Amino acid sequence: MKNTTIILKKQIKDTINNKAILIQFLLFPIMSAIMTFSIQTEGMPYDYFIKMFACMYIGMAPIVIASGIISEEKESGALRMLMYSNVKAKEYIAGIALYIVGGCFLGCVCMAVMASYSMTQMIVFLGVSLIGMLISVMIGSIIGICASSQMKAASWSIPVMIIFSFIPMIASFNETIRHIGFFFYTQQISEMIASLEPASFQSVNMLLLIVYFISSLALFIRVYKTHLIRF
Amino acid sequence: MKVIQIEHLQKAFQNNIILKDLRLSLEEGECFGCLGPSGAGKTTLVRIMIGQLDIDQGRCLVFGEDSRHLSARVYEKTGLVLDEQGLYERMSVYDNLKIFADIHRIEDERITEVLKKVDLLDEADKKACRLSKGMRQRLVLARALLHRPRLLFLDEPTSALDPVSRHLIHHLLLTLKQQQVSIFLTTHNMQEAALLCDRIGLLHEGSMIEEGRIDDIIEKYHNHLALHIELTDHRHLNLDAQKDADDICHYLKEGKILKIHSNEPTLEDIFKKLTGKRLNL
Numbered sequence: 001m002k003n004t005t006i007i008l009k010k011q012i013k014d015t016i017n018n019k020a021i022l023i024q025f026l027l028f029p030i031m032s033a034i035m036t037f038s039i040q041t042e043g044m045p046y047d048y049f050i051k052m053f054a055c056m057y058i059g060m061a062p063i064v065i066a067s068g069i070i071s072e073e074k075e076s077g078a079l080r081m082l083m084y085s086n087v088k089a090k091e092y093i094a095g096i097a098l099y100i101v102g103g104c105f106l107g108c109v110c111m112a113v114m115a116s117y118s119m120t121q122m123i124v125f126l127g128v129s130l131i132g133m134l135i136s137v138m139i140g141s142i143i144g145i146c147a148s149s150q151m152k153a154a155s156w157s158i159p160v161m162i163i164f165s166f167i168p169m170i171a172s173f174n175e176t177i178r179h180i181g182f183f184f185y186t187q188q189i190s191e192m193i194a195s196l197e198p199a200s201f202q203s204v205n206m207l208l209l210i211v212y213f214i215s216s217l218a219l220f221i222r223v224y225k226t227h228l229i230r231f
Numbered sequence: 232m233k234v235i236q237i238e239h240l241q242k243a244f245q246n247n248i249i250l251k252d253l254r255l256s257l258e259e260g261e262c263f264g265c266l267g268p269s270g271a272g273k274t275t276l277v278r279i280m281i282g283q284l285d286i287d288q289g290r291c292l293v294f295g296e297d298s299r300h301l302s303a304r305v306y307e308k309t310g311l312v313l314d315e316q317g318l319y320e321r322m323s324v325y326d327n328l329k330i331f332a333d334i335h336r337i338e339d340e341r342i343t344e345v346l347k348k349v350d351l352l353d354e355a356d357k358k359a360c361r362l363s364k365g366m367r368q369r370l371v372l373a374r375a376l377l378h379r380p381r382l383l384f385l386d387e388p389t390s391a392l393d394p395v396s397r398h399l400i401h402h403l404l405l406t407l408k409q410q411q412v413s414i415f416l417t418t419h420n421m422q423e424a425a426l427l428c429d430r431i432g433l434l435h436e437g438s439m440i441e442e443g444r445i446d447d448i449i450e451k452y453h454n455h456l457a458l459h460i461e462l463t464d465h466r467h468l469n470l471d472a473q474k475d476a477d478d479i480c481h482y483l484k485e486g487k488i489l490k491i492h493s494n495e496p497t498l499e500d501i502f503k504k505l506t507g508k509r510l511n512l
Contacts, residue, residue, distance in 0.1 A: 076320070079317075080317060082334070
């Protein structure tokens with residue numbers, strides 16, 4: 001636990017100087033604030049942009065940040081030095097995940113506050129976002145662990161995050177894409193966030209999220225054991 | 232007590248044999264230099280010893296533990312300076328050390344102490360990415376020394392460094408030797424090996440072709456009959472003490488000899504004699 005806290009503290013310190021990561025955390029909350037406060041047309045829900053950008057945020061930021069951090073530390077040899085200093089791989093991953101989920105969660109809290117949600121809506125919004133973030137962090141970590149360099153990680157994570165984050169938005173304009181998007185976790189999150197009423201959630205939404213969570217966790221554990229455990 | 236013990240070690244990548252039937256040991260407080268040109272297998276050997284690579288045959292023990300399953304206890308006693316520096320580029324020199332000080336549960340005063348030792352105290356607030364090559368290597372060494380290790384693995388620690396940084400690192404390593412810290416050093420710099428190492432091993436294409444104390448190795452390949460003479464007219468002659476005895480006596484009688492030296496081979500000469508190749512490649 002102590003080492004996880006050290007990794008977390010290190011990441012927080014590094015964020016101040018790492019503009020690429022800082023932008024990932026701030027971009028979507030700021031964008032949704034600008035759009036929400038500047039564009040309000042009749043018939044458009046007040047939280048339209050918040051919900052749209054929240055989905056993109058969940059599907060984009062954790063993937064890019066996790067893959068970026070892990071691949072950078074792997075490439076520079078910093079991760080190896082941590083391991084030789086008796087930081088266990090699971091402590092390292094936990095520290096990184098905690099940092100990313102914590103940062104993105106704060107962003108989502110800001111978005112929820114901006115939308116003036118009721119307590120129930122806020123809990124649903126943050127709960128669903130949290131599940132999405134965890135799945136995204138695992139996907140980002142898998143990319144970061146497998147990629148031999150930061151450059152490779154970026155070239156893998158960009159198409160993955162574009163597919164996951166843009167599908168829900170494009171799906172609202174195209175029926176075919178909406179059918180395809182049904183199999184993406186971000187689409188399920190988008191639909192759940194759209195209603196924010198637990199009673200209106202379909203069991204298939206929940207089931208698909210659980211399947212995504214379990215399969216990404218299983219894949220993550222496999223990649224972790226084969227690639228990271230031997231650093 | 233043997234800190235490192237390697238017996239019949241063999242390592243291959245696919246069908247390419249990197250290390251062949253290697254045997255070596257490192258005693259407590261000793262500095263062992265592994266000399267060889269690039270591609271000889273030095274870095275692979277270090278990576279095996281620190282548990283990063285598996286071995287195919289033989290065994291490698293570090294503090295009595297199999298290198299494939301080193302415990303936290305061994306890593307706590309080990310400091311590393313590898314070819315990958317592993318610095319946090321956007322963080323300051325101090326913060327780079329603070330992370331590892333926290334991991335090792337070391338008091339902050341030790342960071343200042345180590346920074347003083349490597350002459351980086353004035354650069355403590357400087358970001359790692361702004362440091363010169365020499366300063367970076369000193370920071371890596373500071374990180375390796377932070378937790379007061381009993382064994383240091385140094386993989387070409389002064390390679391391509393400026394003379395000032397090299398001298399500082401040499402001075403520091405000599406101090407550590409006095410403190411009975413065991414050092415395993417890889418280098419292709421024979422002067423460095425001669426200065427720091429108690430024993431050396433010449434590694435060529437994965438095999439240890441010669442191993443022992445530097446003086447003993449030099450003595451083994453020393454031809455005592457070869458003499459180098461500088462005459463008063465500044466001519467330099469390489470003569471054989473037996474074959475050219477008459478000439479040497481003649482020069483002595485005439486008082487024409489300014490300097491006379493025995494022709495001791497350097498490690499470079501010995502390596503070239505054994506392999507036909509130069510050491511510093």
